[in-house]
Amino acid sequence: MNQNLYSLLSEHFPKHSAEPCMILPDGRVWTYGDIERASGRMANLIVALGLKPGDRVAAQVEKTPEALVLYLAAIRAGMVFLPLNPAYQRHELEYFLKDATPGLFVCRPQTKALADELAAKAGVPDGATAGCTVLELDDAGSGSLIAAAASHADGFVTVTRETADLAAILYTSGTTGRSKGAMLTHGNLAHNARTLHAYWHFQPGDVLLHMLPIFHVHGLFVACHCALLNGSAMFFEPKFDIARAMKLLPQSTVFMGVPTYYVRLLLDPAFGRDTCRNIRLFVSGSAPLLKETFDEFKARSGRTILERYGMTEGGMFTSNPYEGERRGGTVGFPLPGTEVRIVGAGGTAAKPGLVGHIQVKGDNVFVGYWGMPEKTKEEFTAEGWFKTGDMGSLSADGYVTISGRSKDLVITGGLNVYPKEIEELIDAMPGVVESAVIGLPHPDFGEAVTAVVVRQKNPAGRALTEFGIIAAIKDKLANFKVPKWVYLVDQLPRNAMGKVQKNVLRQQYGKNV
Ligand code: AMP
Numbered sequence: 001m002n003q004n005l006y007s008l009l010s011e012h013f014p015k016h017s018a019e020p021c022m023i024l025p026d027g028r029v030w031t032y033g034d035i036e037r038a039s040g041r042m043a044n045l046i047v048a049l050g051l052k053p054g055d056r057v058a059a060q061v062e063k064t065p066e067a068l069v070l071y072l073a074a075i076r077a078g079m080v081f082l083p084l085n086p087a088y089q090r091h092e093l094e095y096f097l098k099d100a101t102p103g104l105f106v107c108r109p110q111t112k113a114l115a116d117e118l119a120a121k122a123g124v125p126d127g128a129t130a131g132c133t134v135l136e137l138d139d140a141g142s143g144s145l146i147a148a149a150a151s152h153a154d155g156f157v158t159v160t161r162e163t164a165d166l167a168a169i170l171y172t173s174g175t176t177g178r179s180k181g182a183m184l185t186h187g188n189l190a191h192n193a194r195t196l197h198a199y200w201h202f203q204p205g206d207v208l209l210h211m212l213p214i215f216h217v218h219g220l221f222v223a224c225h226c227a228l229l230n231g232s233a234m235f236f237e238p239k240f241d242i243a244r245a246m247k248l249l250p251q252s253t254v255f256m257g258v259p260t261y262y263v264r265l266l267l268d269p270a271f272g273r274d275t276c277r278n279i280r281l282f283v284s285g286s287a288p289l290l291k292e293t294f295d296e297f298k299a300r301s302g303r304t305i306l307e308r309y310g311m312t313e314g315g316m317f318t319s320n321p322y323e324g325e326r327r328g329g330t331v332g333f334p335l336p337g338t339e340v341r342i343v344g345a346g347g348t349a350a351k352p353g354l355v356g357h358i359q360v361k362g363d364n365v366f367v368g369y370w371g372m373p374e375k376t377k378e379e380f381t382a383e384g385w386f387k388t389g390d391m392g393s394l395s396a397d398g399y400v401t402i403s404g405r406s407k408d409l410v411i412t413g414g415l416n417v418y419p420k421e422i423e424e425l426i427d428a429m430p431g432v433v434e435s436a437v438i439g440l441p442h443p444d445f446g447e448a449v450t451a452v453v454v455r456q457k458n459p460a461g462r463a464l465t466e467f468g469i470i471a472a473i474k475d476k477l478a479n480f481k482v483p484k485w486v487y488l489v490d491q492l493p494r495n496a497m498g499k500v501q502k503n504v505l506r507q508q509y510g511k512n513v
Pocket of ligand 1: 172217284285286287288289307308309310311312313331388389390402404405497
């Protein structure tokens with residue numbers, strides 16, 4: 001049997017050929033038949049350009065239906081897809097192209113000259129005769145890619161792939177050191193797609209409101225694969241926009257977002273039960289969802305957000321249950337087919353409730369970092385567990401709670417401080433929007449616990465002071481955990497997926513030390 005992920009996703013396409021797959025903001029509709037034909041034309045083009053199965057197809061484009069079709073065409077033709085964040089600049093792009101040596105690079109018209117220059121420097125893919133072809137795709141879904149594909153036939157026989165063959169390389173955000181290309185196989189992606197589709201009860205009639213970017217695991221694999229596998233329609237929006245969300249939520253049954261989207265929905269006074277009347281599932285992930293957001297959302301919408309946890313290196317690892325208690329502040333249970341363990345000091349399993357390193361194993365876990373065998377070896381244990389780099393704990397009844405990245409752990413006077421514990425206390429204070437706790441170099445303690453706090457723009461927020469914050473939490477924490485420094489700010493730096501960039505904060509406030 002052909003293990004190509006496209007075969008799995010497209011099994012039902014003939015049955016649903018006249019049904020909507022993507023609905024665009026201007027009302028245009030792409031049916032499943034359109035997807036099948038357009039991906040066939042593009043797959044024929046990719047082959048005609050001289051690419052061979054296993055060659056890389058890189059794309060740094062805006063979110064359009066054509067961009068999704070390009071992904072599908074690439075895997076259908078047996079190529080390895082490499083989505084790149086449009087925010088990446090020259091030196092990042094140069095690194096990715098040199099590292100992955102794609103045979104085709106699809107860029108936006110405004111970066112064509114740069115793309116030509118960098119592609120020429122990037123070298124020739126292994127075994128290929130030609131270098132990297134550069135084609136354009138603009139934010140309206142036009143460009144030389146589409147023009148070139150138009151002369152090719154719609155029909156394309158999906159290239160046979162094994163489960164172990166690569167389907168995609170996703171570069172990690174690389175907040176420390178070089179960004180690494182996580183290699184995901186057809187088997188990895190198919191396993192996670194099937195699992196999530198079943199675990200989250202995708203059903204006939206589902207309509208997904210898709211507002212996430214598609215250069216990331218959340219928007220491309222989690223959201224799109226569930227909808228494609230289900231034969232669902234997606235409202236395919238270029239980005240999260242509160243007015244559009246308010247208009248489309250009542251027509252949708254499933255919404256997937258990063259925590260920031262939920263915070264912004266709650267800021268809209270019109271958001272409430274009526275907006276969510278047809279939604280059966282709200283999924284949150286990619287960054288921690290504050291317990292207070294979870295609670296407020298429940299109170300306002302009558303819906304309980306399902307929080308899940310995963311990463312580029314393996315898709316989703318854990319999820320709160322579809323049926324049963326969705327527990328705020330936790331990321332639920334290991335998904336079927338994925339094992340999760342918490343490793344304490346000395347490499348032994350941590351007792352329930354104690355924080356340790358999260359390690360995972362399963363068919364969804366990636367096969368290594370592209371061109372980095374040594375780094376790959378370091379990140380797996382001898383028994384094949386992947387070290388996620390996240391810290392967390394397991395409750396007695398099996399719920400996983402994330403405490404943060406291990407590199408964000410603060411070690412002060414030789415003692416470990418988990419930022420989340422302090423952030424939760426500060427966040428619960430009247431007048432606080434949110435906070436980030438980091439460690440800054442300190443001559444005596446090694447690191448000093450430091451809190452960066454966003455105040456509300458109301459009297460309670462204005463009344464907050466650095467000393468007031470310290471005084472309010474002092475009695476609730478062991479002395480070594482009490483922040484030595486507090487900074488009041490208007491907002492926290494975040495990346496495209498809503499993750500607080502603690503490395504940026506450390507850099508910024510480390511200078512004051
Ligand atoms: P990425 O590879 O960009 O998807 O980032 C993965 C990282 O995001 C994980 O290793 C976690 O640190 C974080 N993450 C993802 N989902 C959650 C969640 N529900 N709660 C807390 N952190 C999360």
